[in-house]
Structures are given as structure tokens and as C-alpha cells.
Amino acid sequence: MSPRRPSRYHRKNSRTELYPAKGRDAKMMSQTDGQLHMAVDTGGTFTDVAVRGEDGQMSVWKLPSTPTAPDDAVIAGVEGALERVGRSPGELTRFVHGSTVATNTVITRDGARVGMVTTRGFRDVLAIAHQSRPAIYDQHKRRPEPLIPKEAIVEASQRMDADGAVLVDLDEVSLAETVKPLATLELDVIVVSFLNAYVNPEHEQRAVAVVQDAGVASQVVAATSISAEMREYERSSTAAINAYVSPKITGYIQRLEQGLTAAGMKTSWRMMQSSGGLLSPSDAADHPARTVLSGLAGGVVGAANWSQHLGLQRTVSFDIGGTSTDIALIRDGVPDETLASEIAGLPLKLPAVDVHTIGAGGGSIAWLDPGGGLRVGPHSAGAEPGPISYQRGGKAPTVTDAHVVLGRLGHELLGGEFQLDAAAARNAMVAWGETIGLSAEDTAEGILRVITATMSRGIRKVSVERGIDLRTCDLMAFGGAGPLHAADLAQELGMQSAVIPPRPGIASAVGMLDAPIRHDYATSVEAKTGAALEKLQQIFETMRARAAEQLDDPQAETNYDLLVDARYIGQSYELTVEFDADWERQRAIFEDMHEQNYGFADPDALMEIVVARLVVTQQLEHGALESVASITADVTPSSHRDVYIDGAWRDVPIYDRATFGAKTVIAGPAVIEQFDSTIYLRPDQMAENDTYDFLHIRQATEQE
Known part of the structure; x- marks a missing residue:
């Protein structure tokens, strides 16, 4: 297990933040609260934990993920977070979990050994794929290799027509002999995927029984039990993905179940699926492909619920992490869905929130193209080594470094637990700027303008290209870096407003608390x-x-x-x-x-x-929203800092968001800091906090 943090935490006004205290103790969540909800969202770098009491009081925590054993960080997060609010796992009445285990298994190609039985003449269905090409003018671009190698695919004598009528009956005797050589491959799972089986699955079901009796793999599944829809390539690919991640997901769920039980948790729990809904651990083990995009869904579900609460008709959900940005369109509180998503270039024909992902994040690296043009991303410094300012060996300037050089980010993150090396970031920006004839500040501004243009194209992809006028939309920005870019994007695209939820850096965990x-x-x-x-x-x-x-x-x-x-x-x-x-x-x-x-x-x-x-x-009963109505609207800056804006340094006030109450109004330029994120406000904008701690950024009027 990951080492626990000290059991002290910091509370500002009525809000509890799970990070080391700075001179004040916090009030424990009441032991008489009837409801105690928890969500844990596991990412590649951090595992996020959200705890909500009966009155809506929210406590959040981040701890390092444990990629080799993700369940360790989950259990540590459950026990550590509850300890910090004076509660125990046995008191939990709701526990939901979003996992990237299936996602990472496909991306890293670290899954099961899978074989396939298919209709005679269709052995190459996964290799041929479909007509679409990943880059039509790039002769060197290649599709990802299928998850099932050709030597692990055998053919069966059978055929059905498009109406499900039998043209050639399944030869079970021949099939039993055909699959015997697969035993030497020591396969974990065999998928049976026959042409037109989505209309009539009889042959697939009979073939599953034959292959099981042959004993050539520990698990045999019919493709129609995973996806029973037309298009044989997409259906076969979905079944292959499901089989590929199945042993890892099953083992993970079993270990997590044991760990949660040992910790004392008594309530049943749920896993987030790609569609934005919850399913039981047993269903997740049977259909693990449904959890492949669960990491993206939690934040979108949260943004949809918040949009509905705020009465926003059209919202763009905008989640920026270290490597990528996930964008989704929400209409009247309902996110757009798709039945044809992808993971690592492989089609997945299952319901999923329609998220458009671009290679633009805090770790995106700046570079020059052959023509000398400034580009940013999609390559990323990731968590290791990370941006130069992270002091982990990063050498290339990133978006985060640009924010540091311009003063939008200070010298620390996560309430002082994470120190940034501003001098190193500036020195690197100076050296890199000399190659293009710009100062460090102008280079950093150029990086942000380029990444803003990239992100704007991504937003237009889910809005303008679907006939939506962005001037009628609001931007819901979250993720660790989302609030840093929200003001620029709302202004660039002419959007109605940018809305920052109460805990943007941990929004995916908070959002999945109320998923259905x-x-x-x-x-x-x-x-x-x-x-x-x-x-x-x-x-x-x-x-x-x-x-x-x-x-x-x-x-x-x-x-x-x-x-x-x-x-x-x-x-x-x-x-x-x-x-x-x-x-x-x-x-x-x-x-x-x-x-x-x-x-x-x-x-x-x-x-x-x-x-x-x-x-x-x-729909599970929605928990109460945390209110800040009792907190005064009057705030004063906690400090001031020089911030480079539009070609000049300006003395800018720095605010602590934890002091904001209902109707707190801030005029730009300003920087608003909180434990899990930082918000930048342009000079021509103003921000107003509402009763439930959502910060609304809009263009300032002359009267203001």
C-alpha cells in the first residue's frame, strides 16, 4: 500500500480540504450523518478521492497512484480520507469507483493472450479492418496491430446470411479438431465471432460449447454476448478488447473487493462505465470493455449534473489534464453519446459519452516545425519527467512552464506540497526563445496562444461542427489545468461564460458520486x-x-x-x-x-x-450541494504577484478561493488559487461566485 499522509487536514471556513493543516484544526464530519458517500477515481499519476456527508460538506484528497497495483492506492485512499474526516469505511452508504485499468491495459498492450474462431474466409477481419485510414496522406502511418495475432485465429465451417438463415451448418466435429493446435499457445481467452451472428447467434453459442469442451483456453466467449450489432469488424474488435482486458479487470475487481471488505466497508459498490452510468463489480467483470473509457466519463457526468442544476442549456465540458484535453457537448443537462468510440485506434462498439480528446495538456511540449513555426503538443512531458518547473529532469518547455514564466502559476501547487522551480523554467524559456528571436515572456505567451488555438479547434469539433453556435454555450472547465485556460478560451470563442466547479482538479471523482x-x-x-x-x-x-x-x-x-x-x-x-x-x-x-x-x-x-x-x-438520490451562503461575499487578496499580460508586467492580486462566499465578485486581472487548481482571470473579465460555490467568469461591462 502507498504510505499514508499525516492524519491532519486543513479547513477554511466551511470547506474541508484534505491536505496538511497550517495552524488550524478542522471539524470532523458529524458522526450522526445518515449518508456518507465516497468516490475514488484512479488516474495514471494521481488517485483522487471525494467524500461527501449528509449536509453536502465535501472533502477531497489526492494521493499518488500505484500503477503496478492500482487497488493499493484505492484502499489507501479510502482508509486515509475517512480517517481524516473522523469516519470509518463501515459508515459508507455509497461507494463508486472509476478506473483506468482497462484503458491502460489496451494502451500498453499488457493484456491477455487471446484467440479467435471466425467464419471460414474471414480470418483476416481484424487485420483488414475498415476503409477508413488514420492519415490518408501519410504513407508511413500504420494502423495499430490487432490485439489477436493471426496465428491465434482459426476458421470454422459455417455460414449464415444477412437475415440469419443458415447457409452452411456449423461443423462441430471439424471445429473440435481445428481448435486443438491453439492449446500450444496457452491462451487465456478465445472469442467466437461469426459473420451475421448478430441476427442469429445460434452458431456462436454452439461453437462456444465445442471450444469449451476442447479445453484449449480457460475462458470462451461469444462476440454477440458483448455486442450484438451489425458490422463484423467493429463487433469483433469490441469482443477482442473485452477478452483482452478481462483477466486483468477480473483480478483487479477481486483484489479490490477483498481489500474493501478487509477495510470494513459494508455497502455494495459500483464501477463507472464508459456510458456515464454505474454497474456492479460482477457486471464489470463480465463486460470489462464497458469500463474502458470510464476515466473520461466521470467528469462529463459531473458537468452534466452541474449544468442541469445551474440551468445551462448548452455546455461544453472541458477537462484538461497533464497530457490531453477531453471535450464533450452537453445539451439540457444530457451529454452527447456515441456508439462508435475508439481506444488506442481500435473501434469499440458500446455506448459511451461522446468525448473528443486532443493532445493538449499542461505537459504538452513546445517545438518548431520544419518551417520554423511554433507548435505545441501533442507530445507531452507526462508525469515523468514532467515540465521543467517540476524539477524531475524535464528539459523541453511545456504549457505549464509558460504559465510559471508568465506568473499565472506561483511557486507551489497542492497547498504548498508541490514546489515549482520558476527560475529553471525561465532560464529554459530564455534559451529556447533566443532560437526564435523572442524574449522569455513573449515565447511563453506564444506557447499559450498556440495551445489556445488548438483547444479552440477541439471545442469547435463538438459544437460548431454539430450545428451549435458557441455564442449560446457556456464552458465548464475543470481538471488540474482547465481553470487556467478557461478565461482565454471563453474570450477567444465568444462563449457566454466560463464556469469553474468548486473542486475542478478532482471533478471526475466528485462528478461520479451522482451517476445513475x-x-x-x-x-x-x-x-x-x-x-x-x-x-x-x-x-x-x-x-x-x-x-x-x-x-x-x-x-x-x-x-x-x-x-x-x-x-x-x-x-x-x-x-x-x-x-x-x-x-x-x-x-x-x-x-x-x-x-x-x-x-x-x-x-x-x-x-x-x-x-x-x-x-x-x-438514479441514485442526489447528495446535497455544498452551500457557501453563510460565508461573507467580501474578500481581500492574500497577496500580489507580477503577471505578464499582453506584453507587459502587471501587479495582479492573488485570491484564495476557499474564502469566497455567495455573491463574491472579483474583477480581472486576477489569479485565484485553491488546493487542486489555479484560475486565471483576464483584465476584461469579472468572476462571480454563486451560492453553491460555482465561479462564473464573464466579460466585464463598462458599468462594472
Whole structure:
């Protein structure tokens, strides 16, 4: 286990921050509180912990992750955080966990040994992939290698047509002989993926039984049990990813379960999935591919809930970390979703929040292209060695170093626990600036302008390219570096405001506290006329019956969303829309969505429905939001610092955000510091704190 921190913590006004105290003790969370919620979000560098009491009082903590044994940091975080607020694991009434174990397993190619049985003639389905190319004009660019090597793939004699009718029956005797050579490869999992099995999975299920009896692998799964939808490459890839991460996820969940039980936790717990919902540990072990993007989902779910609370109609969720920036569009409190995401260049056909990730973060490295142009990212200094100012051996100037040189960042982070070497960052910026004929300050400003342009393109990708006017949007900025860039981006893009949540650097953990329990079901169908809708209703009832068997608490209030994938006949891809039992209304719903997404509808084209979907959610009771109404609105700067703004040094006030109350108003320029992040405010902006500690940054008016 990771070493624990000292059991002292610092409380400012009514808010508890889990970091060493500076002269004041804190009040413990009341032992009489009925509810005690905890979320732990494991990242590559830090594991974030959020603890919430009955009254909404939130305590947060960061501790180093333990990549070789991620569960160690989780257990240490649970025990350490609760110790610091005077509570015990046995008092927890809700525990949720977001993990990057599946993500990192795929990225680092450190997963299981997987084999595959496929239809004769389709052995190369994973290698051929689809027509899309990662970089159409780069002749040296190559697709990532499949997770299953060709020597571990065998073919079976069987074939079904697109309607599920048997063309060639499965030869079980031949299959039993064909898979025997796979025993020498010592495989962990074998995937059975047959052409058109999404319509009729009978052959896949029979083949699974045959391969299991052959004893050539400890686990055999049918691809249709992971994703039962059309497009054989995407379906096979999803099943391969699921198999590849399965042993690691299963082992991780078992160790974590044992550790939490040993620590004294009694409540059942949940894992975050890519769709933004929660699932049980047993479901996560059965379908680990559903957790591959869980690290991205927590923050988006939080941003969606906060947007709904604040009454924001259109919000861009903007999460900046050390290496990348994750961007998502939220409409009326609901994040956009996708059924076709990717992980490490491999398609994943499962529901997920629609997050656009770009290689731009605090550790992004500045460099010159062959034409002498200044570029920033996507290469990153990462956590090791990190930016120059981190004093860990970094040599290349980064975005974080630019903030330090300009004075936006001071000499320390994390409440003084992390020291920054401003002199080293400046010396490096001076030397690097000489190569392009600029001063250290102008070089640093140039780095930030370039990264702002990169981030702006990413925001336009999820908004303007989807027909959304950014002038009607608000920016919800979080992550350790999000609040440093929010003011510049809101001004650059003409957005209504930038909103900084109470604890932006740990927002993913805080956000997942109120995520719903969620189950997704999908059935391939064929409906081209209104007469076929009656059959769809029967299919929905069948899926509802399946859901009733899987829900831990069937008596809890449950929401059933009936959806369909529809398209014009002849189109290659579909739109997922709400189901309506009337064909004309169904078409109107589809065409309205088609016009929103593509700018037109075609009333003369025929429509077809190809997939019926059921999304089952059980919303956990939302915890109370922490109020700062009792804290005075009047604040004074804790210090002043020189900050380089638009070509000149200015004396800028530095504020401690923990002193902000409801209706606290700050005029720019200003720097606002807190334990987990730093907020920069431009000279032409003002920031106002609301009752629930959300900071709203807007353009200042002449009267202000």
C-alpha cells in the first residue's frame, strides 16, 4: 500500500480540504450523518478521492497512484480520507469507483493472450479492418496491430446470411479438431465471432460449447454476448478488447473487493462505465470493455449534473489534464453519446459519452516545425519527467512552464506540497526563445496562444461542427489545468461564460458520486414500414424482462428509455432517436434529428430502423450541494504577484478561493488559487461566485 499522509487536514471556513493543516484544526464530519458517500477515481499519476456527508460538506484528497497495483492506492485512499474526516469505511452508504485499468491495459498492450474462431474466409477481419485510414496522406502511418495475432485465429465451417438463415451448418466435429493446435499457445481467452451472428447467434453459442469442451483456453466467449450489432469488424474488435482486458479487470475487481471488505466497508459498490452510468463489480467483470473509457466519463457526468442544476442549456465540458484535453457537448443537462468510440485506434462498439480528446495538456511540449513555426503538443512531458518547473529532469518547455514564466502559476501547487522551480523554467524559456528571436515572456505567451488555438479547434469539433453556435454555450472547465485556460478560451470563442466547479482538479471523482445505475440492451431489427413497429414493441418488452432479471433492486424507481437506430435506406450509418409507436411520428423524430446533425432532411427517401435499444437507469438520490451562503461575499487578496499580460508586467492580486462566499465578485486581472487548481482571470473579465460555490467568469461591462 502507498504510505499514508499525516492524519491532519486543513479547513477554511466551511470547506474541508484534505491536505496538511497550517495552524488550524478542522471539524470532523458529524458522526450522526445518515449518508456518507465516497468516490475514488484512479488516474495514471494521481488517485483522487471525494467524500461527501449528509449536509453536502465535501472533502477531497489526492494521493499518488500505484500503477503496478492500482487497488493499493484505492484502499489507501479510502482508509486515509475517512480517517481524516473522523469516519470509518463501515459508515459508507455509497461507494463508486472509476478506473483506468482497462484503458491502460489496451494502451500498453499488457493484456491477455487471446484467440479467435471466425467464419471460414474471414480470418483476416481484424487485420483488414475498415476503409477508413488514420492519415490518408501519410504513407508511413500504420494502423495499430490487432490485439489477436493471426496465428491465434482459426476458421470454422459455417455460414449464415444477412437475415440469419443458415447457409452452411456449423461443423462441430471439424471445429473440435481445428481448435486443438491453439492449446500450444496457452491462451487465456478465445472469442467466437461469426459473420451475421448478430441476427442469429445460434452458431456462436454452439461453437462456444465445442471450444469449451476442447479445453484449449480457460475462458470462451461469444462476440454477440458483448455486442450484438451489425458490422463484423467493429463487433469483433469490441469482443477482442473485452477478452483482452478481462483477466486483468477480473483480478483487479477481486483484489479490490477483498481489500474493501478487509477495510470494513459494508455497502455494495459500483464501477463507472464508459456510458456515464454505474454497474456492479460482477457486471464489470463480465463486460470489462464497458469500463474502458470510464476515466473520461466521470467528469462529463459531473458537468452534466452541474449544468442541469445551474440551468445551462448548452455546455461544453472541458477537462484538461497533464497530457490531453477531453471535450464533450452537453445539451439540457444530457451529454452527447456515441456508439462508435475508439481506444488506442481500435473501434469499440458500446455506448459511451461522446468525448473528443486532443493532445493538449499542461505537459504538452513546445517545438518548431520544419518551417520554423511554433507548435505545441501533442507530445507531452507526462508525469515523468514532467515540465521543467517540476524539477524531475524535464528539459523541453511545456504549457505549464509558460504559465510559471508568465506568473499565472506561483511557486507551489497542492497547498504548498508541490514546489515549482520558476527560475529553471525561465532560464529554459530564455534559451529556447533566443532560437526564435523572442524574449522569455513573449515565447511563453506564444506557447499559450498556440495551445489556445488548438483547444479552440477541439471545442469547435463538438459544437460548431454539430450545428451549435458557441455564442449560446457556456464552458465548464475543470481538471488540474482547465481553470487556467478557461478565461482565454471563453474570450477567444465568444462563449457566454466560463464556469469553474468548486473542486475542478478532482471533478471526475466528485462528478461520479451522482451517476445513475445503468444497463444497456440492443437488438438488431428490420423495420421499413409502420406494420413492423408492433414487433419492435414486443422486442422492447423482451429486453425489459431481461433488465428486470439483472437489476439489483427491481423495486427501485426505474427509467426505461426506448430508442431506435434509424437511417434513410442506402445510408451507411444511423442516428439513434427516441422510439415512437406511430410510424409518421417516428419518421418526424428521425428527420428532425437528421436536420439538426446534417443540415437537411429528405422527405422523398425511405426510412428504416435497424436496431432497437433499451437504456435502463436507476438514479441514485442526489447528495446535497455544498452551500457557501453563510460565508461573507467580501474578500481581500492574500497577496500580489507580477503577471505578464499582453506584453507587459502587471501587479495582479492573488485570491484564495476557499474564502469566497455567495455573491463574491472579483474583477480581472486576477489569479485565484485553491488546493487542486489555479484560475486565471483576464483584465476584461469579472468572476462571480454563486451560492453553491460555482465561479462564473464573464466579460466585464463598462458599468462594472
